[in-house]
Amino acid sequence: MRRKTKFSVNPKYVLIGFFIICIILIFISFRYTEKVQPVKTVVSDFFTPMQNGINSVGSWITDKTEMITTMKKLQDENNELKEKLDTISNENKMLQLDKYELDSLRELYELDQKYTEYPKVAARIISKEPGNWYYQFTIDKGTNDGFSAGMNVMAGDGLVGIIVECNHNNSVVRSIIDDRSNVTGMILKTSDICNVRGNLELIDDGRIEIEDLDKSSKAKDGYEVVTSNYSPRYLPGILIGYIEDITVDPSNLTKSGYLVPAVNFDKLDTVLVITQVMEENY
Amino acid sequence: MVRVLVTAILIMISFLLQTTAFKMLALADVVPNLLLIVTAAAGYMRGRVEALLVGFTCGLLVDCMYGDVIGLYALLFLTVGYLSGYAHMIYFKDDYTLPIFLIGASDLLYNIFYYIISFLLRNRLNFLFYLRRIILPELVYTLLVALVFYKLLHSINGLLERFEQREG
Numbered sequence: 153m154r155r156k157t158k159f160s161v162n163p164k165y166v167l168i169g170f171f172i173i174c175i176i177l178i179f180i181s182f183r184y185t186e187k188v189q190p191v192k193t194v195v196s197d198f199f200t201p202m203q204n205g206i207n208s209v210g211s212w213i214t215d216k217t218e219m220i221t222t223m224k225k226l227q228d229e230n231n232e233l234k235e236k237l238d239t240i241s242n243e244n245k246m247l248q249l250d251k252y253e254l255d256s257l258r259e260l261y262e263l264d265q266k267y268t269e270y271p272k273v274a275a276r277i278i279s280k281e282p283g284n285w286y287y288q289f290t291i292d293k294g295t296n297d298g299f300s301a302g303m304n305v306m307a308g309d310g311l312v313g314i315i316v317e318c319n320h321n322n323s324v325v326r327s328i329i330d331d332r333s334n335v336t337g338m339i340l341k342t343s344d345i346c347n348v349r350g351n352l353e354l355i356d357d358g359r360i361e362i363e364d365l366d367k368s369s370k371a372k373d374g375y376e377v378v379t380s381n382y383s384p385r386y387l388p389g390i391l392i393g394y395i396e397d398i399t400v401d402p403s404n405l406t407k408s409g410y411l412v413p414a415v416n417f418d419k420l421d422t423v424l425v426i427t428q429v430m431e432e433n434y
Numbered sequence: 435m436v437r438v439l440v441t442a443i444l445i446m447i448s449f450l451l452q453t454t455a456f457k458m459l460a461l462a463d464v465v466p467n468l469l470l471i472v473t474a475a476a477g478y479m480r481g482r483v484e485a486l487l488v489g490f491t492c493g494l495l496v497d498c499m500y501g502d503v504i505g506l507y508a509l510l511f512l513t514v515g516y517l518s519g520y521a522h523m524i525y526f527k528d529d530y531t532l533p534i535f536l537i538g539a540s541d542l543l544y545n546i547f548y549y550i551i552s553f554l555l556r557n558r559l560n561f562l563f564y565l566r567r568i569i570l571p572e573l574v575y576t577l578l579v580a581l582v583f584y585k586l587l588h589s590i591n592g593l594l595e596r597f598e599q600r601e602g
């Protein structure tokens with residue numbers, strides 16, 4: 153057989169050799185992040201179209217099955233929503249009246265509406281990272297569509313995460329519920345600064361952590377937390393979620409608690425990418 | 435040559451399925467680790483060196499697409515591949531139970547390594563929680579998938595071997 157005639161090495165040396173290769177690779181990519189980016193780009197350029205294809209077939213199937221199973225539920229929900237819509241449209245009118253007033257007052261104060269209008273582009277989620285430890289996913293648009301690393305990602309009116317890596321035709325998004333994620337938040341009503349941290353242990357409760365909140369803060373459950381003005385990576389004023397179970401820390405200096413994200417990460421399918429990047433100040 | 439090509443295609447397909455299709459079929463929020471099945475199966479059927487190479491390729495692929503640094507997943511996968519390669523010494527063609535155990539053990543080992551590298555070092559100490567929430571569900575799901583997937587890999591390996599014999 154051909155195999156037998158092949159030059160053979162002790163597997164141990166192969167192992168050691170590849171170990172060294174890996175460690176060198178880790179070192180290089182850690183030290184010179186921008187140098188290895190082209191390699192990553194080439195690989196993802198190759199795989200993204202395929203993932204895109206499989207994904208569109210897959211989501212078509214899930215769509216169809218879901219449609220059949222949830223028909224009845226949808227009808228009930230529809231009726232309920234119709235009722236809700238009436239009340240809400242009524243409320244909306246009142247709010248619109250308020251808005252006119254607000255606009256005119258703002259004009260008087262010459263404040264620009266910087267919290268409300270960021271330019272956004274929609275993108276589809278095409279794949280999730282292969283492990284189960286983190287919550288990173290890829291979306292189907294990249295530098296070709298004007299995206300770049302550091303752009304904030306939203307869904308509905310809540311913050312989803314941030315683009316950590318941008319290739320030609322896809323971008324990797326790290327969500328705020330990812331265990332490595334850290335966002336500087338601000339409690340809207342009291343203007344207290346806090347840190348919002350993803351935690352895998354809380355993911356089943358649909359919550360993440362809030363920490364480093366000042367002890368004197370008057371924050372209560374249900375208060376809204378938005379991204380703060382101080383964050384170097386997140387644009388200010390994007391809704392993150394709502395506070396729950398605030399308690400004073402054992403150190404008696406700070407408070408911490410939980411936050412319910414405004415976005416439902418289970419059903420995430422399309423996201424909005426804010427095409428404005430926070431200026432790096434340093 | 436044919437073997438290299440077939441293995442590369444297998445790795446690609448597993449990777450694509452794992453990141454897209456199985457995301458929609460996730461049970462208890464976990465996805466089975468197909469790449470690990472390929473690696474461990476290569477170890478059982480082909481021995482240490484080949485499993486090491488397969489693992490290295492799988493890991494590098496994951497690194498390039500999703501990793502923060504290149505080489506970390508590669509290191510994990512190749513270690514698991516190498517260790518499972520020891521089982522090649524007791525390889526028996528028609529045994530379908532042993533490789534399933536092997537795949538299970540590999541998955542367990544892989545996830546414990548991964549926990550240590552990327553969670554324990556960040557002061558996430560509640561190991562039991564992670565065991566219950568991620569490691570065990572993934573183990574069960576991976577085993578279920580492996581029951582079918584291993585047979586497929588095994589028959590592909592059989593075909594390749596017959597082909598190589600005819601060529602050689």
